[in-house]
Amino acid sequence: NAGVTQTPKFRILKIGQSMTLQCTQDMNHNYMYWYRQDPGMGLKLIYYSVGAGITDKGEVPNGYNVSRSTTEDFPLRLELAAPSQTSVYFCASNLQGDEKLFFGSGTQLSVL
Amino acid sequence: KNEVEQSPQNLTAQEGEFITINCSYSVGISALHWLQQHPGGGIVSLFMLSSGKKKHGRLIATINIQEKHSSLHITASHPRDSAVYICAVRPRGGADGLTFGKGTHLIIQP
Numbered sequence: 001n002a003g004v005t006q007t008p009k010f011r012i013l014k015i016g017q018s019m020t021l022q023c024t025q026d027m028n029h030n031y032m033y034w035y036r037q038d039p040g041m042g043l044k045l046i047y048y049s050v051g052a053g054i055t056d057k058g059e060v061p062n063g064y065n066v067s068r069s070t071t072e073d074f075p076l077r078l079e080l081a082a083p084s085q086t087s088v089y090f091c092a093s094n095l096q097g098d099e100k101l102f103f104g105s106g107t108q109l110s111v112l
Numbered sequence: 113k114n115e116v117e118q119s120p121q122n123l124t125a126q127e128g129e130f131i132t133i134n135c136s137y138s139v140g141i142s143a144l145h146w147l148q149q150h151p152g153g154g155i156v157s158l159f160m161l162s163s164g165k166k167k168h169g170r171l172i173a174t175i176n177i178q179e180k181h182s183s184l185h186i187t188a189s190h191p192r193d194s195a196v197y198i199c200a201v202r203p204r205g206g207a208d209g210l211t212f213g214k215g216t217h218l219i220i221q222p
Contacts, residue, residue: 033209042116042198042212058209090155098143098162098202101210103155 001026006091006104013081013111021076021107023091029102031094032074033058034066036087037106043090049074050097081111118199118213126221131186133216135199138180142204146173146184149196149215158184158197189220 004025013019025032030051035043045058049068063085065077074093078085091104115138125131135144146158159166159173161182166173170189175182186193196217200210 035209035212040214042214043200043210044212045209048209088153092155098160100157100160101145101147102157103147106153106155108153 003027004091004093004102004104006089006107008107009105010108011110013078013109015081015083015111017081018077018079019081021078021089021091021109023074023076023104024072025074025093025102026072027093027095027102028071029093029095030071031097031099032068033092033101034064034074034076035090035092036060037090038087046076046089078109083111085109086111116199116201116211116213118197118216120216121214122217122219124219124221125189127190129189129220131189131193131218131220133184133197133199133218135182135184135213136180137182137199137201137211139201140204141177141180141201143202144175144182145200145202145210146182147198147200149198151195155198186218191220191222194219 007022033048034046037043044060047066049055089107092101094101117136119134144161149155161175170187172185196215198215199213
């Protein structure tokens, strides 16, 4: 099993550009999450999904969108990039909410 | 609002020392996670607890539900244990995401 695969690892965007961060897991996990990690802060939940076709907002959803058309994939979309979205993004998954979490390797995004 | 506080924020110790990292939280929870973030940035799950104590190799995690407190211990610490250790909790009956502490930056010197 590859686990949680997240791409790209690094990206630089200009203000106003759009991009999609990809996340795929091959463990047949129901729950998937997107977090952002800012320097000196704890990870913050952006969006999460409890199964295909179901998504919900987390603590910091503004400026982002997600979809969950399959169990495996949970892409995160930035429509109009802003400097405040400069961060490290992590995708994670688990079988159920109270199970061990598996993380992707992270995406370092800079918006200039 | 659920708060997760970790202490200390930074810890430097000598190889072989016994390490303790503490985590306190403010609301009832269904689970507590201890995570390790490597210097390269990757995050791995060390433990998930809902009660009692768990041990894996040189790592021990304990939780006291009544006191809303958990500790992570490292015995016979080694330079390869140098990392950021993160505590995260899942509030009982709340949304499905976790609330994270800011992490404890541990450096083990040879």
